[in-house]
Each structure stands twice: as structure tokens, then as C-alpha cells.
Amino acid sequence: MAEIRTVLIANRGEVALRIARACRLLGLRSVGVYSEADAGLAHLRLVDERICIGPAAASHSYLDGARILRAAALTGADAIHPGYGFLSESADFAAAVERAGLVLVGPSAAIMRMMGDKIAAKRQMRRSGVPCLPGSDGALPDDMAAAQRLCDALGYPLIVKAAGGGGGRGMRVVHRAGALREAVETARQEAGRAFGNASVYAERFLQHPRHVEIQVLADRAGHAVWLGARDCSVQRRHQKLVEEAPPVGIAPGRIAELGAACVRACLDMGYEGAGTFEFLYEDGEFFFIEMNTRLQVEHPVTEMTTGIDIVRAQLRIAAGQPLGLTQADIATRGHAIECRINAEDPLHFVPSPGLVRAWHPPGGPGVRVDTHLHAGYRVPPQYDSLVAKLIVHGADRADALARMRAALDEMAIEGIATTAPFHRRLMETEDFRTGGVGVHYLESLDLETMTPRKDAP
């Protein structure tokens, strides 16, 4: 594999800045690409070369693999870092990068494709001893009577999911045997329309799970490590809002067993790069849901607790360098919390793009702000509304919570609405302060008063 000299950053916003910084650190030349709506992005001042790749519409800029590859050819880039979102989990794009003779900072297209197919991913996990939800272990048969027998044997409630899906589409919860047929048929229709793959599978439905995930790093030479666990249960409509490490109230020994299983899975499939194994956790048991074959938004909480720069590690691995770490070198220290600051109304989460008139980031010991914001920046309406990540690290969770409250109070942004007031209220709720809330926690709250909703399920 060729040496990497120039990295094209195929993304925007805070993650593009994060990658540009890592390139600087490693002495790599970097190229920033941007859409017409994004000429003022912060990372474009830090990169060595920049080029406008297309109009504001992401489908003709950041999601257009051919344009990204053309920009790479024009600027002499030999590697592409996809960040998160956009093309970061597109196996087709990864294959096109490989065909162009370039290095994608991430695993191979073949592995991305396998992990993108939920049925194939689950099969691979079972092989490596990663715990999975009891389920149909493959697509439900077309013969409805056979599907019914299979699901009746699994028991109810269960969830029918699209094999190629995500984001809640092609998904149906079934509470009783009589409701199965309609759920399967609707899920198949939705899955076919949304993902071009009508295969659905069934697995046990958990009532009050938490979302716990394991961060891994693996190199080409067959070394892999896990970097602790994160709890990302505070979600709204499958979108994470708060992440923390380590998860509260789960014995470190249990997490270590899970981490070891994830490392085994990496080695078994020949995984390369950074990745995340996502699990549901309920009644003391972990169940694999999916693997993200890319950098994640919430990676900083792991960086703060392990001291490892995950983006720098990604770039080194892509350049063919060994990890240089063994599991014995990795220890987590203290507690980290991240709040996603989105340009959204803090009660209804409606996007609030516009001009940032003033921006005062918080600071002090244990406070990190990953953002591309600056006064005078205009948040465009076309893209994801994440504008900053506020991350704190404390000696323990109570210390981290105190730092987060102080940092949220100190942070000031004028001109756009953000989710910061929501986070400030959340930090005061007894449930969050105690820790260990489930993924349905926010749905159960009246977000104005942060008290249980009267009509909560």
C-alpha cells in the first residue's frame, strides 16, 4: 500500500475540523472540500488546499462519490477520510475509492457491505461469540405460515426489522401472534421502497434497554484493542443527544468480557480501522444491534477517558502503521460526558439555522469543545444541525456532571436556538443524575418541565 501524504476530508462542520487537526498533527497535507453553502467553514482555513465541489444540495456535493473522487484526483490526494454521516458507511463509495487506487480511512468495502447487511453482520457476530438478540437468524421465509411458526417459537413481543435498513424505517414491533402477518407485510413494503431490499428478520423486542457501545481500533497486521464502553441511551427518535463513558452501574468485568468478544470479532473478520459495536443492554445482558464501520460523533468521550487520539490512530492505521498498543496499555480514567449542541429549538427540536451573532465557548480544566462555530458564521439549513460538541472530563461522574453544568452555563450563543437549554435541564433531572436511564427515557418526559408525561406509555 502506498504511503499516505495527502488526505482529502470528505465532510464538513466540526468533524472536518477534527480531521484537519489530526492531519496537521501527523504532518500530512490536507484537502478540504466544500459545497457552495459552506465556503466559510472553519476547517478550510486549516487545510493546505480547498476546492468547492458542488452546489449546496448534499446529493450533488458531499454525497456525490464521483465528485469527491474527482476532487481527490484534482488535488493529488492519496487518501480520503469520510468522517461520519454522508458517504462514511457507503460500501459502494469504499469500492470506488479502492478502484481509483486510493486509500479510504476505514475498513474495506467488503467488510462495510457485510456490516451494512444486518443479517450477515449478526451471523458474523455469533461466529465470534458476540452476544446477539434471539431471533430468526436470517431473513423471515416468504411463506407466511413458516414465518409465523418461527416467530411464535421466539415469543412476543418481537421486532421485525429490514435487513438493509436503519433509522426506524422498515421496523415494526409485534406484541401478539395475531398481529404478525400485517407487521411483516408492512415492514417488507417499507424496506423494499426505502432500501431496495425487502428482506426482513425478527428478533426479541426489549422493553427498556440502554444503548451501550464498545469502541475498537484494529490494524492491518492483526492487532486489535477495545477502548472502553460508552452509554448513549439519551436519544430522541433514534438520534443520540448525550453520551458518556464509562456506562453507569455495569460491572467493569462484564464490559471487559464484551470488549474481548468485540476484539475477537475484529480479528475474525479482518477488520481494519476504528469501529463501534453497538449493543442493547437490559437486565444484565448485552445484545448486539449493529456495527458502525466509521468514526462516531461521540468518540471524544472515549478519547477523554483513555487519552487515545482516535482520529490520529485511524490515519496511522490507514497508512499501514501498526497500532503500537496492546490491551494492557489501555486504561480508562475518570468519567466523560458529551452533550450534542444542535442548532435546534430546545423543546421541539425544530432546526434553527441562521447567523451566529456571538459565540462564547466555555473552558477550563476538563472542558473540551469540538466545533466549527464562530461569530458571523451562518448555519446553513441544508445539513445536519450539529454545530458543537461540549465534552467534559471529571475524576468521577459527579465531578463530570458538575463540570458539564458549569460549562453549559458559561457557553453563550446568540442568533440561533440550540439544544443547550435542554441539556441544562436534563442535567438537573434526578434520573439522569442517578444514571442508567434507558433509550425511551426522553419519550417518557414532558420536555418543558422534565417531569414524567401524563400520557407516557
Add this chain to the structure above:
Amino acid sequence: MTLLDALPRLVAAMRRQDMRSLSLADGAETLTVRLAAPGTDAPQSEDAPEDAPEDAAVTEVPSPEMGVFRQGNVIAGAVTAGHAGDGAVGARVAAGMILGFVEIGPALLPIVAPRDGVVQAVLAADGAPIGYHAPAFAIRHE
């Protein structure tokens, strides 16, 4: 293919037909598209201060695409590809005349003068990458 995948084509067709509202149904999905009047931006919390007025006597001519900039050679009203040089500066051009090209693989897309004038500057380097809608020429109006 979902209704959403068809959205860009639908919006383009609506713009052509000057339609403001459209509703479509496909099985369980319903899509309603309402377009703002042309020239209206998406709602924003506050407008940016207006940029300083540009030199009204000069028009910048953007590259229509991202690619390699080929300056072209303006000679007596005709432009040919592959003849780089500063000869274009000072050349009198008419609206519709090709000033240069952007090369995308084997294709050459023309960069066309939007109005009559004199080429005041070539704003990109011949043979160098040029971005989407990046300024390629400046034309001073007569």
C-alpha cells in the same frame, strides 16, 4: 425508489411549470411539496448583513463545474482550447463567446461570457484545479 428520491426532479419540474404546491401518494407514503416563491430563501433566524456592493463595472465569470481550468485563447473573437497565455487579458468579448474551458476527464465544458466587455483578469491558473462556480474571468463592462 421512494417518493423522496424523486424529489429533485419533481421540484425542477414544478419550477419549470411555475407550480407552487403538489401532493403525491404512493401506498402508505404521501408527499406534499410546497415551494416558496422563486428567490425566497429557506426561513432563517436572521438575515446576514448585505455584502459590500461589488464593483458594478466588473462581472466575474464562474466556472460551471469543478475540473481543470483551461484558459483558452481569445483571438479575434474566436477561442480555442489548449493555447494558454495572458493574451486573453484586454481582449474584447461579446456575450455568448467562449472564454475558456473546464476539463472533466475527456470532456471540455465551455466557460461563456455572460455579457459584452473587456477581459480584465484571468482569475484561475491555466492547467490548475478550479472549483464549482469558482471565478475564472473578470469582465469589465464597456
